[in-house]
Amino acid sequence: MSFSISSDVDAQKVATITLAGELDSLSSREFQSAIEHVAAENPKELVLRVEDLSFMSSAGLRVLIFSKQKMGTNLPIFMVKPQSAIVDTLEKTGLQHSVNIVDEYPA
Amino acid sequence: MESKTFPGTLDSLDLIRQHVKELSQQAGLDKKSTYNLMLAADEIATNIILYGYEQAGQTGSIDVLSEIADNQLKVVFEDEAKPFDPTARDLPTEDDFNKPLEERTIGGMGIFLTINGVDKFSYEYANNRNRNIFIMNVDHVHP
Numbered sequence: 265m266s267f268s269i270s271s272d273v274d275a276q277k278v279a280t281i282t283l284a285g286e287l288d289s290l291s292s293r294e295f296q297s298a299i300e301h302v303a304a305e306n307p308k309e310l311v312l313r314v315e316d317l318s319f320m321s322s323a324g325l326r327v328l329i330f331s332k333q334k335m336g337t338n339l340p341i342f343m344v345k346p347q348s349a350i351v352d353t354l355e356k357t358g359l360q361h362s363v364n365i366v367d368e369y370p371a
Numbered sequence: 372m373e374s375k376t377f378p379g380t381l382d383s384l385d386l387i388r389q390h391v392k393e394l395s396q397q398a399g400l401d402k403k404s405t406y407n408l409m410l411a412a413d414e415i416a417t418n419i420i421l422y423g424y425e426q427a428g429q430t431g432s433i434d435v436l437s438e439i440a441d442n443q444l445k446v447v448f449e450d451e452a453k454p455f456d457p458t459a460r461d462l463p464t465e466d467d468f469n470k471p472l473e474e475r476t477i478g479g480m481g482i483f484l485t486i487n488g489v490d491k492f493s494y495e496y497a498n499n500r501n502r503n504i505f506i507m508n509v510d511h512v513h514p
Contacts, residue, residue, distance in 0.1 A: 286388070289417045290381040319388070319406075321413045322481035332472040349406040356487060357480055358468030 267291035271298040279307035284316035292323035315345040372436040398444035407488030414481035423452025448503040
């Protein structure tokens with residue numbers, strides 16, 4: 265299955281990245297580039313729209329950690345509607361404490 | 372055993388996952404076990420490709436052998452990179468996972484997810500080949 269990604273930072277400095285398909289070691293390079301791209305605008309929040317993301321390996325987890333390290337600990341990260349298998353991976357690795365899993369954004 | 376060969380490049384990850392998904396479906400694994408095996412396969416294949424081949428400046432392939440018997444799906448990845456035993460490395464612990472993100476080390480998560488996601492994972496080195504072996508029990512009932 266193919267991977268697609270888009271990103272933008274709005275006037276309120278909310279960075280939104282929409283990910284769809286399968287996030288593996290190959291596609292995580294595009295995810296990392298998108299993070300670097302939005303980080304340059306010093307966003308105050310990072311919103312990841314992942315409803316259509318069907319697979320995420322540890323390469324995706326590493327980019328999540330990278331984004332926190334790159335943009336600062338205090339940057340809130342919202343993950344909108346992750347699929348249950350992905351929530352499972354976040355929980356197994358303790359990452360659910362570092363991201364806010366939400367059904368919609370803004371709430 | 373059935374066998375299928377994939378080039379040892381990151382482009383193959385998608386195809387390897389698809390192949391493992393088909394095998395899981397043939398074996399009758401449920402959705403969650405299928406995902407966990409696909410994840411484990413992806414993590415091990417990534418290590419073989421990035422560290423076994425690319426970092427060593429070597430090219431090679433990954434043979435995916437499979438067998439469904441006795442209510443088990445057995446999948447074996449064989450590669451000709453230098454010996455690497457994923458089970459020999461230190462896995463992250465509960466303590467690591469409770470650390471704030473910015474203090475965490477990022478190694479070992481893939482192997483952790485692999486071992487955690489399959490019923491049995493083992494490694495052997497034979498005939499100059501790494502053999503990573505995944506076993507899933509078919510009669511799994513998840514609550």
